[in-house]
Amino acid sequence: MSWYEQFLVIGTLLPLVSFVLLVFFGHRLGKPNSGWFAVAGMGISCVLATIVLAGWHGLDPAEQAELQAGAYRFEWASMGDMPITLGVKLDSLTVIMFFMVTFVSFWIFVFSIGYMSGHSDEIDGQSKYHRFFTFLSLFGFSMLGLTVSSSLLFLFVFWELVGLCSYFLIGFYFDKKFASDAGIKAFVVNRVGDFGFLFGLMMVFTFLGTLDLDQAAREFAFQYEAGSGVFGTTINLFGWEVSGMTLATLMGIGLFCGAIGKSAQFPLHVWLPDAMAGPTPVSALIHAATMVAAGVYLVARVFRLLTPDAQLFVAVIGCITLTMTALIAIVQTDIKKVLAYSTLSQLGYMIFGLGVGAWVAALFHLMTHAFFKAMLFLGSGQVIEGCHHEQEITKMGGLRKKMPFTCWTFFVGVLAIAGAGIPWTSLGLGGFHSKDEILAVALQRTDYWPPEGVEAHHAAAPVDDGASYLLVSGSNQEGGGQAHGQPGHGEAQPGDQGQARHAIPPDAHTADQAAGAHGVDQHSLLALASGTKKLPRWMFWLPVIIAYVTPFYMMRVWWLTFMGKPRDEHVYEHAHEMKLMYVPLIVLAVGTAFASYWIFRPMLASAAPAATDATLIVGIDGHATDAGHAAGLMMPHAVHSNLAPIVGFAFVVGFVAAWLIYRNGLALATQISRMPVIGFFHRILVQKLYFDHVYNFVWVRGCQGFAWLCRLFDTYVIDLFFNLAAKITERFSAFSGWILDAEGVDGVVNGVADSMLKLGDTVRRPQTGRIRNYVLFAAGSAAVILLGILIGVRL
Amino acid sequence: MQTCSTYSRTVGWTTACGRRAVSAAALIVLLTLCAPVLAQDAPTPGQEAPSLALDAPAEVPAATSDSPVSAVLEAAFFYGFALVVIVSALAICISKNIVRMAVWLFITLGSVAVLYFLLAAYFIATIQLIVYAGGTLVLLIFGVMLTSKSPWARFEIKRGELLAAVVVSVLLAVALIGTLMGTEWPQDQPAEPHAVATLGTELLTTYLAPFEVASVLLLAVMIGAAYLARQEK
Amino acid sequence: MTFIGLNHYLVVAAIVFVAGVFVMMTKRNAIGILIGVELVLNAVNINLVAFGRYHSTGSVDGRILALFVIVLAAAEAAVAVAICTNFYKNLATIDVDRGDAAKG
Numbered sequence A: 001m002s003w004y005e006q007f008l009v010i011g012t013l014l015p016l017v018s019f020v021l022l023v024f025f026g027h028r029l030g031k032p033n034s035g036w037f038a039v040a041g042m043g044i045s046c047v048l049a050t051i052v053l054a055g056w057h058g059l060d061p062a063e064q065a066e067l068q069a070g071a072y073r074f075e076w077a078s079m080g081d082m083p084i085t086l087g088v089k090l091d092s093l094t095v096i097m098f099f100m101v102t103f104v105s106f107w108i109f110v111f112s113i114g115y116m117s118g119h120s121d122e123i124d125g126q127s128k129y130h131r132f133f134t135f136l137s138l139f140g141f142s143m144l145g146l147t148v149s150s151s152l153l154f155l156f157v158f159w160e161l162v163g164l165c166s167y168f169l170i171g172f173y174f175d176k177k178f179a180s181d182a183g184i185k186a187f188v189v190n191r192v193g194d195f196g197f198l199f200g201l202m203m204v205f206t207f208l209g210t211l212d213l214d215q216a217a218r219e220f221a222f223q224y225e226a227g228s229g230v231f232g233t234t235i236n237l238f239g240w241e242v243s244g245m246t247l248a249t250l251m252g253i254g255l256f257c258g259a260i261g262k263s264a265q266f267p268l269h270v271w272l273p274d275a276m277a278g279p280t281p282v283s284a285l286i287h288a289a290t291m292v293a294a295g296v297y298l299v300a301r302v303f304r305l306l307t308p309d310a311q312l313f314v315a316v317i318g319c320i321t322l323t324m325t326a327l328i329a330i331v332q333t334d335i336k337k338v339l340a341y342s343t344l345s346q347l348g349y350m351i352f353g354l355g356v357g358a359w360v361a362a363l364f365h366l367m368t369h370a371f372f373k374a375m376l377f378l379g380s381g382q383v384i385e386g387c388h389h390e391q392e393i394t395k396m397g398g399l400r401k402k403m404p405f406t407c408w409t410f411f412v413g414v415l416a417i418a419g420a421g422i423p424w425t426s427l428g429l430g431g432f433h434s435k436d437e438i439l440a441v442a443l444q445r446t447d448y449w450p451p452e453g454v455e456a457h458h459a460a461a462p463v464d465d466g467a468s469y470l471l472v473s474g475s476n477q478e479g480g481g482q483a484h485g486q487p488g489h490g491e492a493q494p495g496d497q498g499q500a501r502h503a504i505p506p507d508a509h510t511a512d513q514a515a516g517a518h519g520v521d522q523h524s525l526l527a528l529a530s531g532t533k534k535l536p537r538w539m540f541w542l543p544v545i546i547a548y549v550t551p552f553y554m555m556r557v558w559w560l561t562f563m564g565k566p567r568d569e570h571v572y573e574h575a576h577e578m579k580l581m582y583v584p585l586i587v588l589a590v591g592t593a594f595a596s597y598w599i600f601r602p603m604l605a606s607a608a609p610a611a612t613d614a615t616l617i618v619g620i621d622g623h624a625t626d627a628g629h630a631a632g633l634m635m636p637h638a639v640h641s642n643l644a645p646i647v648g649f650a651f652v653v654g655f656v657a658a659w660l661i662y663r664n665g666l667a668l669a670t671q672i673s674r675m676p677v678i679g680f681f682h683r684i685l686v687q688k689l690y691f692d693h694v695y696n697f698v699w700v701r702g703c704q705g706f707a708w709l710c711r712l713f714d715t716y717v718i719d720l721f722f723n724l725a726a727k728i729t730e731r732f733s734a735f736s737g738w739i740l741d742a743e744g745v746d747g748v749v750n751g752v753a754d755s756m757l758k759l760g761d762t763v764r765r766p767q768t769g770r771i772r773n774y775v776l777f778a779a780g781s782a783a784v785i786l787l788g789i790l791i792g793v794r795l
Numbered sequence B: 001m002q003t004c005s006t007y008s009r010t011v012g013w014t015t016a017c018g019r020r021a022v023s024a025a026a027l028i029v030l031l032t033l034c035a036p037v038l039a040q041d042a043p044t045p046g047q048e049a050p051s052l053a054l055d056a057p058a059e060v061p062a063a064t065s066d067s068p069v070s071a072v073l074e075a076a077f078f079y080g081f082a083l084v085v086i087v088s089a090l091a092i093c094i095s096k097n098i099v100r101m102a103v104w105l106f107i108t109l110g111s112v113a114v115l116y117f118l119l120a121a122y123f124i125a126t127i128q129l130i131v132y133a134g135g136t137l138v139l140l141i142f143g144v145m146l147t148s149k150s151p152w153a154r155f156e157i158k159r160g161e162l163l164a165a166v167v168v169s170v171l172l173a174v175a176l177i178g179t180l181m182g183t184e185w186p187q188d189q190p191a192e193p194h195a196v197a198t199l200g201t202e203l204l205t206t207y208l209a210p211f212e213v214a215s216v217l218l219l220a221v222m223i224g225a226a227y228l229a230r231q232e233k
Numbered sequence C: 001m002t003f004i005g006l007n008h009y010l011v012v013a014a015i016v017f018v019a020g021v022f023v024m025m026t027k028r029n030a031i032g033i034l035i036g037v038e039l040v041l042n043a044v045n046i047n048l049v050a051f052g053r054y055h056s057t058g059s060v061d062g063r064i065l066a067l068f069v070i071v072l073a074a075a076e077a078a079v080a081v082a083i084c085t086n087f088y089k090n091l092a093t094i095d096v097d098r099g100d101a102a103k104g
Helices: A003-057 A061-069 A092-117 A129-148 A152-170 A177-208 A213-226 A244-262 A271-277 A280-289 A291-301 A308-331 A335-356 A359-386 A404-418 A430-447 A454-460 A494-503 A508-518 A522-531 A538-562 A569-574 A579-607 A624-629 A637-647 A650-662 A667-673 A676-686 A688-764 A771-794 B002-011 B019-039 B068-094 B098-118 B122-146 B159-182 B196-204 B208-228 C006-026 C030-053 C061-091
Strands: A073-079 A082-087 A235-237 A240-242 A618-620 A633-635
Touching (some): A003 A129, A092 A129, A092 A579, A129 A280, A129 A291, A152 A177, A152 A244, A152 A271, A152 A280, A177 A213, A177 A271, A244 A291, A244 A308, A271 A335, A280 A291, A280 A359, A291 A359, A308 A335, A308 A538, A308 A688, A335 A430, A335 A538, A359 A430, A359 A579, A404 A430, A404 A579, A404 A650, A430 A538, A430 A637, A538 A650, A771 B159, B068 C030, B098 B122, B098 C006, B122 B196, B122 C030, B196 C061, C006 C030
Antiparallel strands (some): A073 A082, A235 A240
16 A cells, blocks of 8 residues: 555545544534534645645656556455455546545635534534534545545445435534425435436446446456457347447446436436525535535546447536526526536536546546635625625625625636636636636537548558557648648558657657557547547537626626625625635635646646547647547647637626626616516526426326325225125125024134133233243253153153 | 351351351362362373373373273262262252352352363363352352342242142153163263363364354443442432 | 263263252242252253263364353353342342232
């Protein structure tokens, strides 16, 4: 076990320790202390995570790969001859994710101390303060466990633990009906997704024979290539011939179902907005920064088990979610609900990014999003706490004077989520880079797909040429924005190789070597690329449009909260901010502004799974680290550049539009919402596209209706039958009773009853309640039996 | 018997036990302590007689020596102590006084320990003395003292019950002895005795799980007994 | 050469066993019953050790089992005495006939 693993394991267990201690001693520690206790646990974890991150950052990829390959695996149990191992999945993604979770959690814990101190939280005379931090610690443990698990089984265990904590914390104010309802809703909806997850797990275990992430991925790639295992299986399911490829796709979709539930994707997104019933730090921690990210993390982890069709499914779900929820976010008036819907939309972006193959970009977006969304939620918590639990932005306004720190850190968050930055440069906040990259890959997949020259090359390539490599690369000098794929083919085609070198960055040669070292067979990669369908156009344009909508609703919520004139004097009068609560805000704002691009992006690139025959990963050519790792198909830089005029100024447009409408308060917006066609859509959006209604109608009412039908059946069919039978029996028994019962049977029955009574009385007597009599009976019986046997044998 | 009378004066209820029983008890203790040495007084040539039974190595058969002297001695010890065991067990049956019963039980247990010595189970014999004679019996005496206003209070049972008990006991004894006499046991030759070390090794390897369970049981008993016997508030 | 065999020990054990059962059958004192139980356990132990001794393979099973029986007997005695004191506390007597709540 290297010290990286040890640190990660200790870091994971520390919150568990503070959880256990808080369970037993939390109520003694009392109000501020129990909180500081949890903070201490998470703080040490965070320090460990920082050390690991720093150490890991300093290693070169080969050393990282070596450490990863030598990671310790503890054999926990074995089923038959299949061992179930437990260990730390040690790679850059784990390290970064671990750091992100501990860092964000730590500051949110600190914030919580301030936030919870102002609450009257007594229930039955018992303070719930320590309980809050107990659950937070448990949550921290489960989330970290989920992050470091090397096995899908343990990932699932921690996954469920995280869900449980979410349930506890959403329903933290369980004396309020809506809060406990929201908790139940979240739990039940997540179960639906988890069912799929479990299904996927079973298929993985059945077909791949292991639950270890790395082994499963290797086995999957092997089976894909050989056409054996799951790909060689055909199942007849109620007359429907399921081919191996479909089975593999179903397996991927099953695993993805877990992510649909936890990351609140369409159609299971309904729980997340309701989850805002929990305390605001919980919303920040669980429902924005970390837990919902677990779904994305899961998809990233099982990425190599997804077939192209499954990836397409992922992309479509992500696309639908990001569009729908962003539109709903426009009309919400509860500050937390706006943020909740924006979270959904951003999660949609991540899922979409994974679906189109932008692995690095999607996880990069996850990191940046965690920072700025945690900050935004904490800012909203500050506002809510300062305004005495007023959550409606219609009643706020002008708070910048009362809460300067909150106002401006919130603004940094708004800029970040809107993707503000200067196009064609690398200057910009987190969201600028990450969203841009996702959209760039989407553009590549919709407009420039398959990369040119792929098919010709594939036809020419010898199948067994393992040493060859190929980067799909646009020559942006000559192409004028068009992607001219130039296949380079090792020694076999020296001329082509020269051209390819010309087109790709200077360090491409090392990239080739790295590709060779990773054993990436670029032939089959391209075969896969050419076999993958071009995505429909709308899958590029919908996210682009939403990139314009996002700045609009974020500006709207910021402006209505902090700018303009106060709309409710009472709320405004009481507003104030607390130091303990704005310090985390500033820290997270700084993290949002600076840390992500220069630290996380390169590391994530090195974490990208080595492409296999079955997995499509698209990297960006401009990034030296991507090419250096040769993670997958390289996207020409030209495509990336083409994107800039399309979305580069989206944040400006969105901001200006929001400012124009909301600069004088709500009057203009109200007017617009009453216009004929817009009014219709407005109403639909306010009702959240009627999802809750439909679910209520289909599932809740459906169950009730079915029950009603069953009752009808009972009443009119079964009862009828039984009533008839009863009538007949009655007639018959009246007849027979007159003849038989009164005389014959009664006599017998009474006789039996009497004798039973006598027998009972006799049997009762030995029950003296005295032990020695019982011993007497037992010994006597034993003696009789023994003697019986003895005499029997003698005879 | 000076010590005994001093003791009786101090404690006050020993007179009720009867001097005979107490002297018999003292004798038994003495004999029990001698027994291991006596039981193996016929060492095989060329080997020193081990001074303590506990140290007896496995290759030194103590009571299984082929020497007729040893066999006679063994038989004498067996018959003597078997008689003591039976007599004292029957004495328990007929004594009406709980304190007397306790003393007779002490004698029984001690003599059974001697039987264990004869069976070459030295460790068990020692444990029998320490745990039973030393621990359990003291516990019983404590029970007697804690639960009785007068230790020699008598509770008679009905004559009919007594009769039934006698009949059942005789039947049971006949049945048991009849059964075991009528059974052909697979082997009648004594096996080589074990060193205590073997016992310990087995206990901590093959029988580790029951050993641990027993330790947990003892813990549970400790807590349970303390809970049951605690002072009510 | 030996005069004493397995049956000798078994007979002694049987007699002790019967004596124990008899004690359990005839004593009204709870501690007396406990003494009877101890006798029965001892009888069993004699059997175990004797069988262990006169067993062809010479395995230690019999002794180990006897050891556990002693442990159990000690545990049982501790609990039983605790129960007796409790009984005494509740009913102010040690006469088991007074505790006949289970009477039919």
